[in-house]
Amino acid sequence: MRLQEFWSRLDERFGSMRAQSVARDHVFSVLGGRTAVEALEAGLPVRRVWLAICEEFDVPLKER
Numbered sequence: 001m002r003l004q005e006f007w008s009r010l011d012e013r014f015g016s017m018r019a020q021s022v023a024r025d026h027v028f029s030v031l032g033g034r035t036a037v038e039a040l041e042a043g044l045p046v047r048r049v050w051l052a053i054c055e056e057f058d059v060p061l062k063e064r
Helices: 003-014 016-025 036-041 046-056
Strands: none
Touching: 003 016, 003 046, 016 036, 036 046
């Protein structure tokens, strides 16, 4: 998964306003106590960050 696809999927799933909040404000324990943006900046794989968001927010499997 590429970063552009990550942001597109995030916007589609949550809407642009909430997507930004999910990515910048929500702390994920599975990402080492980081936000999605912090995890990406730390070099974690984009797919791993996306799947962490999906797990946390119960995104249906077909949308992952």
